[in-house]
Amino acid sequence: MPGMSRKVALALAATASLTLLATACTGQSQSAASDDTSKETTLNFWHAWSAPGEVAAVKALVAGFEKAHPNIHVNVVDNMTDDKINQALRAGGDKAPDVISSFTTTNVGRFCSSGALVDLNPFFKKDKIDPETTFPKAMNEYTQYGGDRCAVPLLGDAYGLYYNKTAFEKAGIAAPPKTWSEFEADAKKLTITQGNTYKQLGLMPDYHGWETTTEHYLGQFSPTYFDSSGKSNVAKDPAFAQAFTLQKKLVDELGGYKKLETYRATLGDEWGAKHPFHTGQVAMQLDGEWRLGMALDTKPKFEIGVAPLPVPDDQADTYGKGYITGTIAGVAATSKKQNAAWELVKYMTTDTDAVVNFSNAIHNVPSTLAALKSPKLKFDPRFKTFLDIAANPNSTTAPASINGGTYLTTIQQLGFDYESGKVKDLKAGLEKAAQQIDTDIAQAK
Amino acid sequence: MSTVTLASKRRRSALRTLAFLSPWLIGFAVFFAYPMISTVYFSFMHYDGFKPPTWSGTKNWTYVFEHYPLFWPALRNTLWLVVIMVSLRVLFGLGIGLLITKIKTGTGVFRTLFYLPYLAPPVAATMAFAFLLNPGTGPVNSLLEKVGIPAPGWFNDPNWSKPGLTLMFLWGIGDLMVIFMAALLDVPKEQYEAAELDGTSAWQRFRFVTLPNIAPIIMFAVVTGVIQAMQAYTQPLVAGKVASGVIQGAGTIFEPGYPEHSTLTLPQLVYNLGFQRFDYGSACVVALVLFTLSMAFTALLMRRRGGLIQAGD
Numbered sequence: 001m002p003g004m005s006r007k008v009a010l011a012l013a014a015t016a017s018l019t020l021l022a023t024a025c026t027g028q029s030q031s032a033a034s035d036d037t038s039k040e041t042t043l044n045f046w047h048a049w050s051a052p053g054e055v056a057a058v059k060a061l062v063a064g065f066e067k068a069h070p071n072i073h074v075n076v077v078d079n080m081t082d083d084k085i086n087q088a089l090r091a092g093g094d095k096a097p098d099v100i101s102s103f104t105t106t107n108v109g110r111f112c113s114s115g116a117l118v119d120l121n122p123f124f125k126k127d128k129i130d131p132e133t134t135f136p137k138a139m140n141e142y143t144q145y146g147g148d149r150c151a152v153p154l155l156g157d158a159y160g161l162y163y164n165k166t167a168f169e170k171a172g173i174a175a176p177p178k179t180w181s182e183f184e185a186d187a188k189k190l191t192i193t194q195g196n197t198y199k200q201l202g203l204m205p206d207y208h209g210w211e212t213t214t215e216h217y218l219g220q221f222s223p224t225y226f227d228s229s230g231k232s233n234v235a236k237d238p239a240f241a242q243a244f245t246l247q248k249k250l251v252d253e254l255g256g257y258k259k260l261e262t263y264r265a266t267l268g269d270e271w272g273a274k275h276p277f278h279t280g281q282v283a284m285q286l287d288g289e290w291r292l293g294m295a296l297d298t299k300p301k302f303e304i305g306v307a308p309l310p311v312p313d314d315q316a317d318t319y320g321k322g323y324i325t326g327t328i329a330g331v332a333a334t335s336k337k338q339n340a341a342w343e344l345v346k347y348m349t350t351d352t353d354a355v356v357n358f359s360n361a362i363h364n365v366p367s368t369l370a371a372l373k374s375p376k377l378k379f380d381p382r383f384k385t386f387l388d389i390a391a392n393p394n395s396t397t398a399p400a401s402i403n404g405g406t407y408l409t410t411i412q413q414l415g416f417d418y419e420s421g422k423v424k425d426l427k428a429g430l431e432k433a434a435q436q437i438d439t440d441i442a443q444a445k
Numbered sequence: 446m447s448t449v450t451l452a453s454k455r456r457r458s459a460l461r462t463l464a465f466l467s468p469w470l471i472g473f474a475v476f477f478a479y480p481m482i483s484t485v486y487f488s489f490m491h492y493d494g495f496k497p498p499t500w501s502g503t504k505n506w507t508y509v510f511e512h513y514p515l516f517w518p519a520l521r522n523t524l525w526l527v528v529i530m531v532s533l534r535v536l537f538g539l540g541i542g543l544l545i546t547k548i549k550t551g552t553g554v555f556r557t558l559f560y561l562p563y564l565a566p567p568v569a570a571t572m573a574f575a576f577l578l579n580p581g582t583g584p585v586n587s588l589l590e591k592v593g594i595p596a597p598g599w600f601n602d603p604n605w606s607k608p609g610l611t612l613m614f615l616w617g618i619g620d621l622m623v624i625f626m627a628a629l630l631d632v633p634k635e636q637y638e639a640a641e642l643d644g645t646s647a648w649q650r651f652r653f654v655t656l657p658n659i660a661p662i663i664m665f666a667v668v669t670g671v672i673q674a675m676q677a678y679t680q681p682l683v684a685g686k687v688a689s690g691v692i693q694g695a696g697t698i699f700e701p702g703y704p705e706h707s708t709l710t711l712p713q714l715v716y717n718l719g720f721q722r723f724d725y726g727s728a729c730v731v732a733l734v735l736f737t738l739s740m741a742f743t744a745l746l747m748r749r750r751g752g753l754i755q756a757g758d
Contacts, residue, residue: 114495266581
């Protein structure tokens with residue numbers, strides 16, 4: 001028996017030590033905004049841009065900062081996706097980033113609630129910068145969660161409508177659609193069928209039609225995703241049912257889900273030269289500001305027009321708005337140089353000239369109200385549409401959530417199921433989606 | 446005195462044994478025992494990777510089994526691949542192995558031709574298959590239409606996406622072909638000669654001579670195949686992404702298993718829950734389900750009665 005007890009004790013001790021080891025690997029955030037910004041410091045800045053032109057633009061942006069702050073040096077690391085950033089934020093250490101930037105605005109809720117990025121409200125207050133008057137409304141919204149402002153917008157993306165002017169002229173359409181009924185009528189008029197397929201499709205309305213995602217469509221309907229208690233509003237806010245219904249109507253009127261999906265499978269991918277808008281196979285396309293440059297690079301055989309995406313007929317007075325998202329920057333909670341890190345973030349996100357130059361270099365929408373109006377902005381006249389959408393106070397975004405974009409995935413799934421006819425009872429589908437969103441959020445808390 | 450010496454010798458011997466075993470023991474502890482215990486531990490904890498883990502009881506288990514809508518479709522798909530794809534791969538690998546061992550001329554060329562696809566990088570191979578099987582522009586469907594066979598939607602059709610994946614895994618049969626070929630060449634010729642003298646048919650020779658001789662190799666192929674199918678991640682993910690036309694990158698929303706979850710597998714859920722949603726507890730639950738299933742399949746296949754290993758093997 002004593003031998004047995006010793007073995008049991010040994011087994012328990014081994015298990016306990018392994019368990020303790022397991023728990024010891026968990027990161028802890030700590031406050032460290034006590035560094036002296038006048039001293040020589042080197043910061044690590046991780047960002048997600050990867051194209052050579054974009055990487056060069058980030059380097060130029062950082063070079064501007066280093067010129068203005070000769071004692072703060074920045075070690076820039078590119079092509080860092082959120083999963084890598086998260087691991088580094090958790091681990092901390094000398095090689096971990098002090099400043100990060102991410103393309104996934106829906107992750108802000110997680111960055112804030114987990115404490116991975118520090119709340120920047122005290123820094124804004126200290127430097128007397130009012131985020132409400134500095135950033136466009138939607139961008140201001142997606143950089144905070146529950147009053148915690150752990151991120152700052154670092155350029156943005158605005159979504160609008162690209163249209164084939166030549167096809168519009170041929171179809172006798174004088175101007176881009178402003179309301180949903182005009183949009184529907186134009187999409188039908190621009191559609192030329194050819195046997196069981198299309199010679200030209202007015203619009204690829206499916207939720208898989210590259211950027212015609214549920215949240216991008218929904219942006220035009222100004223929905224309220226969550227109520228004041230943080231519960232999903234999907235089943236309560238009529239904007240959701242309206243958006244799903246109108247999109248489904250469009251799908252049915254343009255040939256039906258199956259025919260459209262079969263046609264979509266024959267089209268080029270979103271990021272290639274053979275994108276169906278570039279080739280003229282699709283006459284209208286909901287897309288971000290970057291599409292203009294990409295489309296022009298392919299030298300299309302038609303004139304490209306740009307306009308805000310139409311709005312529902314009952315919201316005609318809000319025409320000009322659009323869906324907004326973008327890149328965010330933040331300061332790591334594990335950083336021991338948070339004051340210096342804030343200086344870098346402040347420069348990149350609030351210095352008008354820095355924001356303008358960066359925007360000119362990578363052709364994204366500037367993320368401050370001052371930069372949006374700057375005469376130093378260089379752009380194709382059509383790009384102005386996106387600047388206006390970004391500055392429009394009615395423009396919308398998908399709010400930050402504790403579990404990132406999980407709620408958007410649930411809404412997106414309902415969209416796929418509804419447009420394909422798998423879900424026939426929209427009301428029941430919306431209620432089920434709302435319940436799922438609430439369950440997922442409860443799981444994340 | 447002699448007892449003490451004996452005990453000391455035994456202790457020294459035990460220490461020596463332990464020293465020789467230590468590389469394996471360390472490897473086992475670091476790469477198996479520790480991750481395994483951690484996985485079980487974290488499956489009962491709420492842990493987002495940042496804040497210290499907190500006890501959550503069976504919450505993660507309840508969430509995964511009752512409230513996570515992707516779990517059951519992913520489990521069904523994984524089991525489909527385990528049962529259908531692994532069976533077809535073993536049969537096809539054995540068939541090709543038999544064929545190659547019978548060929549008299551050009552054996553080297555055929556061996557190379559059948560083995561080469563196995564060396565293709567999974568992402569490149571999947572993208573090539575997605576292109577070949579594109580329902581609108583792919584050459585496979587053009588050919589099928591020309592000969593009057595209704596063309597399937599392959600990776601764009603939830604009913605055809607898994608058969609499409611199976612077709613791709615059959616194309617890369619080189620690994621199984623090699624081991625089956627080696628096993629078949631290893632069957633003693635005398636046994637075939639004796640069977641022939643007894644007047645047996647080709648099927649009887651295969652059934653009563655070949656099959657018993659290569660049974661352990663079939664067993665190996667099935668068990669490793671089941672484990673590989675359980676781990677299927679890259680090919681289903683890439684096939685779904687390429688077919689959907691929506692390339693998932695930074696800033697885009699995770700779309701689980703296009704079309705209609707049909708290419709979603711359990712390892713994809715582990716990644717989604719653990720590294721995209723940072724719900725490590727639920728990810729650990731799915732990982733434990735995978736482990737349990739792998740163990741159950743292996744135990745089922747290896748049991749002495751009714752399994753692939755018969756008494757005496």
